[in-house]
Amino acid sequence: MKTSIATVSLSGDLRSKLEAIAKAGFDGVEIFENDFLVFDESPRQVGQMVRDHGLEISLFQPFRDFEGMPEPLRSRTFDRAERKFDLMQEMGTDLVLVCSNVSPAALGGLDRAAADFRELGERAARRDLRVGYEALAWGRHINDHRDAWEVVRRADHANVGLILDSFHTLARKIDVNSIRSIPKEKIFIIQLADAPLIDMDLLYWSRHFRNMPGEGDLPVLEFMRAVAATGYDGYLSLEIFNDQFRGGSATAISVDGQRSLLYLGDQVRRTEPDIALPVPEMPPRSGVEGIAFIEFTIDESEAPQFEALIRTLGFRRAARHKTKSVTVFQQGDIRLVINTESRGFANSSYLVHGTSAYAMGLLVDDARATHRRALALGAETFAQPVDEGEIEMPAVHGVGGGIVYFLDRHSDLGSIWDVEFDPVDDLSATSAGLSSIDHIAQTMHYDELLTWLLFYTSLLEAHKTPLVDIIDPSGIVRSQVVENAAGSLRITMNGAENRNTLAGRFIADTFGSGIQHLAFKTDDIFRTADVLAAGGFVSLAISPNYYDDLEARFGLDPHFTERLKAHNILYDKDERGEYFQLYSPTFSGGFFFEIVERRGYRGYGAANAIFRIAALRKFLEPADMPRA
Ligand SMILES: O=C(O)c1ccc(O)c(O)c1
Numbered sequence: 001m002k003t004s005i006a007t008v009s010l011s012g013d014l015r016s017k018l019e020a021i022a023k024a025g026f027d028g029v030e031i032f033e034n035d036f037l038v039f040d041e042s043p044r045q046v047g048q049m050v051r052d053h054g055l056e057i058s059l060f061q062p063f064r065d066f067e068g069m070p071e072p073l074r075s076r077t078f079d080r081a082e083r084k085f086d087l088m089q090e091m092g093t094d095l096v097l098v099c100s101n102v103s104p105a106a107l108g109g110l111d112r113a114a115a116d117f118r119e120l121g122e123r124a125a126r127r128d129l130r131v132g133y134e135a136l137a138w139g140r141h142i143n144d145h146r147d148a149w150e151v152v153r154r155a156d157h158a159n160v161g162l163i164l165d166s167f168h169t170l171a172r173k174i175d176v177n178s179i180r181s182i183p184k185e186k187i188f189i190i191q192l193a194d195a196p197l198i199d200m201d202l203l204y205w206s207r208h209f210r211n212m213p214g215e216g217d218l219p220v221l222e223f224m225r226a227v228a229a230t231g232y233d234g235y236l237s238l239e240i241f242n243d244q245f246r247g248g249s250a251t252a253i254s255v256d257g258q259r260s261l262l263y264l265g266d267q268v269r270r271t272e273p274d275i276a277l278p279v280p281e282m283p284p285r286s287g288v289e290g291i292a293f294i295e296f297t298i299d300e301s302e303a304p305q306f307e308a309l310i311r312t313l314g315f316r317r318a319a320r321h322k323t324k325s326v327t328v329f330q331q332g333d334i335r336l337v338i339n340t341e342s343r344g345f346a347n348s349s350y351l352v353h354g355t356s357a358y359a360m361g362l363l364v365d366d367a368r369a370t371h372r373r374a375l376a377l378g379a380e381t382f383a384q385p386v387d388e389g390e391i392e393m394p395a396v397h398g399v400g401g402g403i404v405y406f407l408d409r410h411s412d413l414g415s416i417w418d419v420e421f422d423p424v425d426d427l428s429a430t431s432a433g434l435s436s437i438d439h440i441a442q443t444m445h446y447d448e449l450l451t452w453l454l455f456y457t458s459l460l461e462a463h464k465t466p467l468v469d470i471i472d473p474s475g476i477v478r479s480q481v482v483e484n485a486a487g488s489l490r491i492t493m494n495g496a497e498n499r500n501t502l503a504g505r506f507i508a509d510t511f512g513s514g515i516q517h518l519a520f521k522t523d524d525i526f527r528t529a530d531v532l533a534a535g536g537f538v539s540l541a542i543s544p545n546y547y548d549d550l551e552a553r554f555g556l557d558p559h560f561t562e563r564l565k566a567h568n569i570l571y572d573k574d575e576r577g578e579y580f581q582l583y584s585p586t587f588s589g590g591f592f593f594e595i596v597e598r599r600g601y602r603g604y605g606a607a608n609a610i611f612r613i614a615a616l617r618k619f620l621e622p623a624d625m626p627r628a
């Protein structure tokens with residue numbers, strides 16, 4: 001499968017863009033005219049630079065306001081086209097994208113436009129060049145690919161074809177099945193982009209908010225299935241106008257782009273029979289049965305304090321590693337692994353980030369197949385030397401450089417706890433009824449959010465929920481969840497836009513993104529709260545005003561509100577059911593725990609986040625609080 005990306009999608013100058021594009025594994029690049037115009041090298045040198053990076057120019061674009069012009073503008077557009085043809089030949093590309101005319105001077109009329117394209121096709125043919133016509137969603141007369149196709153059909157010239165851009169088609173909700181009857185040789189290239197659903201002017205939406213297929217809300221897969229059904233087997237080319245991407249890391253955005261195309265191709269291959277598109281084979285997305293473990297890296301001297309804390313949460317020491325300073329604390333199906341090794345990745349992680357939950361283990365259907373898929377999608381593998389008798393757990397780097405391990409029940413990995421660990425008899429802790437990890441909360445910079453969303457959803461059988469804004473006294477935190485239908489995988493991701501929010505401070509204090517909190521599940525929050533209180537656990541104090549409001553909002557029985565208040569339990573309710581949340585204060589580095597009970601409820605208590613954040617801040621900086 002040939003992949004390409006438009007230079008306009010990335011930040012930096014042309015040279016650094018090409019480097020990032022080549023490194024991410026693309027085959028081609030769309031040269032956006034402005035990127036060339038502001039660059040100081042000649043067209044010939046730019047062409048050479050592209051080829052030196054092992055890339056091909058998939059097209060040159062855009063050529064604007066061409067078709068349907070009255071004289072003398074008409075002659076001028078042809079002169080302009082000839083100049084661009086010269087440039088394309090020097091650069092070494094045969095395809096130019098002509099987007100539909102937006103000029104008030106344009107006359108309209110399918111036959112007039114077709115006649116112009118036929119003449120342009122003639123001129124292009126003399127130089128062995130090709131012209132592709134794209135309907136901009138806001139084109140003056142042509143703003144629908146079906147009309148652009150009619151122009152191309154009537155132009156009836158071998159050197160004139162159609163360019164389909166998923167954004168323009170999907171933004172106008174045009175039936176994608178209209179693509180299925182277009183002859184594949186008349187589709188010169190496919191441009192792909194997704195976008196979040198925002199109700200706004202089409203041009204503004206397109207120029208500022210596009211994102212990678214799978215990162216937004218448009219049915220790009222349905223579009224691509226229709227394209228594949230024509231027999232199309234050419235480039236899939238990303239054209240992503242996005243303010244954030246323009247300011248981001250060209251390398252990271254390129255990697256995301258390549259991943260999005262491979263994932264899209266993979267989905268098409270699995271849903272559309274007999275396609276010609278040469279999509280690479282990879283194992284299917286993996287089902288996640290649960291979170292096998294969370295591993296903390298801690299300094300030996302701090303470990304006793306941490307262990308005392310998790311004991312108050314009802315965890316008992318369950319196993320000790322046969323050769324390493326690694327212990328496992330357990331409660332229900334929850335395993336917290338405490339790593340105090342003074343070498344290896346855990347230790348380097350400690351040295352950089354301090355005490356942190358630096359690794360997670362996912363229990364999947366087939367761990368090694370999941371790892372293969374992750375690598376096929378461009379993830380960075382993680383491995384460190386294993387000692388004799390140890391099992392090598394497949395892993396990749398995740399958020400903030402942390403580790404995502406894959407485990408399964410059916411291979412040798414299923415016996416890892418027995419093979420590598422000795423059981424420990426620890427009767428000192430009383431279970432608090434915590435049964436499993438409800439969700440893992442990762443905090444990151446806002447501009448990393450789409451990266452990890454795509455990482456998880458392309459690898460695992462999971463979907464994303466809509467973006468939610470969380471109000472922190474010092475700014476906005478954008479939150480989005482990746483979860484599966486069974487609820488056995490729930491990862492909440494908080495993207496901090498500024499460093500003054502609690503999430504922003506976590507990133508600053510721990511020198512990077514990572515897991516900021518873990519939520520454990522209980523079937524009886526009040527019983528759990530009693531056990532915790534008896535064991536000396538101190539919950540995060542919530543403002544009494546919260547409970548007054550809660551009672552009024554939901555019409556709660558005052559006795560019930562009193563019980564919530566007595567235990568600092570937060571409450572939420574939706575059409576499906578009720579939700580209860582209890583928090584620990586933060587400890588070293590800003591990490592904290594949450595305990596939740598779900599009674600049919602499927603959300604995450606977004607309405608309560610502001611109260612939790614305020615309470616945590618008060619805990620961190622009591623005197624400082626009124627300024628927030
Ligand atoms: O926003 C634009 O003008 C523009 C230009 C060229 C394209 O291919 C496109 O999709 C949009």
Ligand SMILES: [Mg+2]
Pocket residue numbers: 134165191239
């Ligand atoms: Mg386009």
